[in-house]
Amino acid sequence: EGTGAASILGAGKLEELANITGGRGIITPIVKTPMTKARKRFEGAANSHEDIEEETDDLRRPEFVIVDHELTPSQIRNLERATGAQVLDRTGVIVEIFHRHANTREAKLQVEMARLRYVAPRLRESSNGGGRQQGPGAGESNLSLDRRKIRDRLAELKTQLEAVQRDSDHRRSARKNQLRVALVGYTNAGKSSLMRALTGSQVLVQDKLFATLDTTVRTLQPETRPRILISDTVGFIKQLPHDLVASFRSTLSEALEASLLLFVVDASDPTYEAQLEVSRSVLHEIGADVVPSRLVLNKMDRVDEARRAELLEKHPDAIPLSAHRPEDVSALRETLIAFFEADMVEDVLVLP
Ligand code: GDP
The missing domain is CATH 3.40.50.300 (P-loop containing nucleotide triphosphate hydrolases)
Known part of the structure; x- marks a missing residue:
């Protein structure tokens, strides 16, 4: 917290991102490059993590990389491998923030579902390459276990959400x-x-x-x-x-x-x-x-x-x-x- 959080790509929105983190983290622009150059780095990362590894060699290592774009799971993986940092794309950031701000039961359930849906495909993709979080020995079976857990949890949440929504439908029709x-x-x-x-x-x-x-x-x-x-x-x-x-x-x-x-x-x-x-x-x-x-x-x-x-x-x-x-x-x-x-x-x- 408060140290080393960094954005290296698409760094035009630093202020907005600082707001997003609610002052919890300091977002430091490690590289200030014109957008075209940033985009080039972004595309490089999409193709191979070596490109970006080379690019980031001269930088202090960040703990977080926040990208103001949607990234595919493999782009996230490439970036994580190249930077050794945790990578959050736009959706990742928004899901995190929504998670922190949900107050009612309905919103909490909705956010948890959105969060799991966001996490699930990222687990799947990292099974064929080995993501940063995977320790030695974490194999396919672990991942499929995780995926099954996520599926079960999603089903559970869906049932709970339906019940909550029936209640709020009642309240709503009373307000009609x-x-x-x-x-x-x-x-x-x-x-x-x-x-x-x-x-x-x-x-x-x-x-x-x-x-x-x-x-x-x-x-x-x-x-x-x-x-x-x-x-x-x-x-x-x-x-x-x-x-x-x-x-x-x-x-x-x-x-x-x-x-x-x-x-x-x-x-x-x-x-x-x-x-x-x-x-x-x-x-x-x-x-x-x-x-x-x-x-x-x-x-x-x-x-x-x-x-x-x-x-x-x-x-x-x-x-x-x-x-x-x-x-x-x-x-x-x-x-x-x-x-x-x-x-x-x-x-x-x-x-x-
Ligand atoms: P919301 O996100 O749309 O609910 O916005 P808020 O009501 O939380 O307001 C965001 C910020 O704008 C706060 O700092 C408010 O004090 C400020 N603000 C809201 N209305 C006015 C206004 O009419 N004049 C000025 N100067 N500031 C305002």
Whole structure:
């Protein structure tokens, strides 16, 4: 911990990775190479571990190598052999972090399944080459034993998850007629802050990725009649691996049940549009793009007048605010109430 953690490849995202490790490890860029050179190393590693071995000879030996790409099991093996370090690819990192942040039983089960599914094929591949973790004498039989254990454990987890999900389906259908607003968006956009401001609840707010993994549901305060519920869901991440989207379908599907989605973006972040795109595509994947939505431009307190005008021109229907300004939060509350009032009027109008 705190020593020698390193990223040698695709090192453009060091800050993001430092966030991912939640400050637990120090990520040191051992080599700072332009992306093209890094990619060349990456491709070299994919072909033969000797190439990369040569490349890393002049480096201090890292304990971890984190690659901001998907790697195949054999690429991981080659890199591990060449560097003598533990190699985590993008999915590996994300699975690890999700694992640390899962709070509810459902999320815990989902993460453990995702984790085992990630580990299993890597065991299989290392059986024909001999991975770093294999001690002398660790043979095929050990690996097939491990694989069988994983299979059994997965079956067990699946049964448990089904039971938990039946329970939450019950709870969900009980909530069906409730007025629900779901906060969705890229991680760190300010969803938890907004949730807390709207509901007066103690939701964990952290300036790091993945602070929110499970969905929380709270009542809009001061309370309305009928009550309006706000839910806060997992922060979306760029290139969320497909398998993980599948594992988190039930967590994400909270968004499907909402009457209104609030897409929260950090308007002070120049890359907010790309982040919005990520959120949209994840929601599309789970079929939630049919739910009415509004764009919330958060962190407007960090945006100057010119930029503000530009943003509002680009998104005339957006709600600009700062989750830190109580008057903005009250205005959002009024907007939500108005949304449901209009909705109810429509219901009345369609009556025969
Ligand atoms: P989440 O990952 O979307 O739930 O984001 P959080 O609510 O945890 O917020 C991430 C960081 O942004 C925290 O440090 C917040 O204090 C900060 N933040 C949230 N909303 C605002 C805002 O309106 N203005 C400013 N300046 N910072 C904000």
